[in-house]
Amino acid sequence: MGRHSIRAPAKRPGRALILSLIAATAVVGVVATGVFLWVGGYLNPIFAVAEVGCVDDEQLIVVADTSIAPAITEIAEDFDAASEACVDTVVRAQDSADTSAVLAAGSLVADVWVPESSVWLDRTVATAASLGRSAPETQIGEPVASTPVVFAAPATRAAQIATEPVTWARVLSGTLPTVLPDPAASSASLAGLLALRGHSSPDDPRQFAGAMIELGKSIPASTSAAFGSLATAPQPSVVVTTEAQVAAYNLDEPAETLVAAYPADGTVLLDYPFVRLSTSGDVAADADDTDADAGNVGAAGDGAAPSHAELVEAFEATVRDGADQLAAAGFRASDGTGALDVPGLAAEAPPAAEAKLDAGAQLEVLRAWGVLTLRSRMLAVIDVSGSMEEPAENGLRRIDIFQQAAVGAMEKFSGEVELGVWVFSTARNGDLDYEDLSPIAPLADLAHKQEVAGIIQSLPGRLGGATGLYDTTLAAVQRVRESYDPEKVNTVLVITDGKNEDENGIDLDTLLAELAKIDDPTKPVAVIMIGFGPDTDLAAMQRIAQATKGAAYSASKPEDLGIVLVDALSQRTCRPNCG
Known part of the structure; x- marks a missing residue:
């Protein structure tokens, strides 16, 4: 059968x-x-x-x-x-x-x-x-039997966490620090992601994508490891889990009991x-x-x-x-009812727990999670041409706006992301339009992360020259492919406020021809191009992105720059035809 x-x-x-x-x-x-x-x-x-x-x-x-x-x-x-x-x-x-x-x-x-x-x-x-x-x-x-999905919190920190209702909405907004065991191995975590998606705004898919990126910054190896991390978390935090998992933990008589916090905006029942x-x-x-x-x-x-x-x-x-x-052992009846007498759990079952998890929705969410949490190997290539000194709509210089967005993006990356930094403008480094400031290395290396942060802070002092976009883009793709890591997503991220202005360099058609010549399907290197400001050549950026199965974005307003960084990470599966 x-x-x-x-x-x-x-x-x-x-x-x-x-x-x-x-x-x-x-x-x-x-x-x-x-x-x-x-x-x-x-x-x-x-x-x-x-x-x-x-x-x-x-x-x-x-x-x-x-x-x-x-x-x-x-x-x-x-x-x-x-x-x-x-x-x-x-x-x-x-x-x-x-x-x-x-x-x-x-x-x-x-x-x-x-x-x-x-x-x-x-x-x-x-x-x-x-x-x-x-x-x-x-x-x-x-x-x-059945068990509802809950948030687990250390008993000593439960009062701090519950100063306002514990909800999925708080996880989405980032006001409830949350640890999520890998949903590829935990049905509680997968159910939690489905609940999160159900409570996110249907008009703003970035909200759910942003929450997944945040949750994916640190993925514990197991639910037990997630419970263990609560004691040393810098802020009072919760773990997405089930009543049954909390019961098993507490029945082992740990040094500190966990308590189950039941989402006030509804939960999901695992059968x-x-x-x-x-x-x-x-x-x-x-x-x-x-x-x-x-x-x-x-x-x-x-x-x-x-x-x-x-x-x-x-x-x-x-x-x-x-x-x-x-x-x-902490299990409810198959329909979710029944009273329990287990430390850390409510005696009565939570109301109206949803028991059906749609198979198609599960696979869709898992694919999205897999895309967003793939460990990236990225070379960030930053425009430092003189035009970055010009003011934007909000009065800040374009370089100031980029600094703010870059700091926010750095916070979203997990420690397993590998990042390198180039800056570019015409004749930046002798005859080259680009300058290699930091090699591609894991952000888990504190010294490397501090080096990248220092580079971001130093950008205003590096401004000058015109925009050497095409030569730099080709060199960046070549560099990433030379040191390609098949276990990671290898990407070039280009941030610019203008169009190519290097009269002595290659033109767009030559760039596209060279990209086609060095293309290797076994070593894909997508180019993600983000332009901001009124002078960007979006049409050229789109052609470059299409040639590398990447994506091109335009941030017309200063506040859009941070948003498109989320899009750039969350739309890997749809390229080159992202809507």
């Missing part, structure tokens, strides 16, 4: 039938040469084998997300105990991202998967398609579906046969042991009956 062939769960025998040994009310009867336990009107061979001794244990393999694995393990121990060691249920704790990848590749051997959110089922199908494989065969049952897999034993037994026999496991007189599929059916019933154990 394919991923999208979802059907209602088969009629289950329930614990009264399969696990009624726990109730210990049974009548023993002898049939032929075997001993059977008469339970609920049926002869139950699971317990019949227990009476005479197990020949071979039947093994069930369950892969559960790390967040729910401890609770599933406890339930599995009860299940195995009820069979008096005739069933051995192995629960493997594994992050859903890893399980999804292995399942999509056809390498997972298991009977059951309990992922953190149905999101991972969609992701598995998408990954399988990207590998040229068909979707794995699964039977997707109803969720066995935990019970997924049967056709990757082990006879789990793929005909579903119709399972339905027909589910209420008649080991019918009187047949003397047969239950099938593997029937054991999976029984285990699912046991998990669904384990609501108390799941609640003790």
